[in-house]
């Protein structure tokens with residue numbers, strides 16, 4: 001199918017509303033060839049530098065040659081495997097994951113996607129503590145599956161019926177609110193180490209230490225959602241390492257796939273395995289921890305743990321910070337700053353129109369960047385971790401063009417309202 005046929009078929013058989021949104025928004029891009037930090041439209045008319053990386057799926061770039069080579073070799077030997085049986089591949093990956101974590105976090109349940117892995121974390125916490133309450137943060141995002149959805153904001157959840165019992169949200173990074181919410185019936189506090197959909201507000205060490213201490217004191221488990229922040233994104237292997245805390249449960253997904261084969265994992269403290277004592281088959285997933293995915297994930301871990309890899313992430317982050325500072329100075333106050341923990345970054349603008357507007361003008365200038373849905377002043381900036389510093393001249397040339405165009409278009413423009421019109425009742 002060519003580009004035009006693909007768009008028509010997408011609108012007819014996948015989603016006419018998404019197709020309409022992208023048409024109105026002026027981003028009728030259909031992903032074609034891809035490699036490294038770049039992707040092209042199906043007809044080759046447009047090339048984008050990926051500064052979103054699907055929230056970390058493309059940490060190692062598109063079609064990383066080492067990952068492809070492992071996948072090809074594995075296809076000669078393996079398949080998905082059998083989730084009812086024991087597996088050398090799942091055993092090896094679980095052992096490798098345990099080696100990346102603080103002592104005592106030695107067990108893994110595998111899944112297919114991040115939401116599923118979050119559901120497992122919540123099931124584990126409830127079953128282990130025999131408590132019901134799950135505390136999450138307003139504006140956080142943990143996925144669209146059952147329990148993950150229940151931790152999230154009303155706008156994603158409300159059309160699908162009442163929130164299941166026991167789920168409570170408090171305002172983010174607010175220790176006093178957490179103190180009030182976490183009680184003797186609380187099974188877990190769940191948080192993203194840096195909340196991406198909320199626009200990358202970076203927590204303080206005092207907050208993280210306070211939250212961890214509070215959980216310990218009240219007997220609740222601390223679940224860190226490292227779906228975006230894990231695997232080197234922040235310049236440490238796990239984002240929580242920055243804050244000197246040790247969670248009880250850690251969730252990873254996205255980048256674990258190498259961008260090639262879906263896999264996610266819920267890692268947890270050894271004692272929690274007691275939950276499966278009576279019936280080890282009480283939680284299963286047909287494709288969770290598929291053997292092909294395990295091989296790919298092993299290669300992801302090998303690459304991301306090389307000593308030079310994390311050093312590169314930190315130095316690229318510093319280079320971004322310096323250039324964003326310079327660009328902000330030239331932007332007449334339009335670009336206000338940078339939130340960052342390693343390459344977990346958010347560009348700050350002044351108001352809620354700016355994120356959607358910058359997403360569009362960045363696209364026009366040849367950058368794939370997406371605004372933070374729960375704080376539209378922020379443009380998420382998540383380059384592949386393998387981006388070379390040599391690419392930054394081009395990246396920042398395009399970003400400067402995008403900012404220039406946004407400043408020109410901004411007066412009188414209401415792209416955010418337009419987007420709401422596509423999705424909202426008025427547009428139907």
Ligand SMILES: Cc1ncc(COP(=O)(O)O)c(C=O)c1O
Pocket residue numbers: 055112113114115116118141142143144192196225226227228253254
């Ligand atoms: C922090 C975080 N947790 C969980 C998820 C859910 O992952 P998935 O879409 O693979 O179910 C996402 C997805 O964007 C995420 O960003």
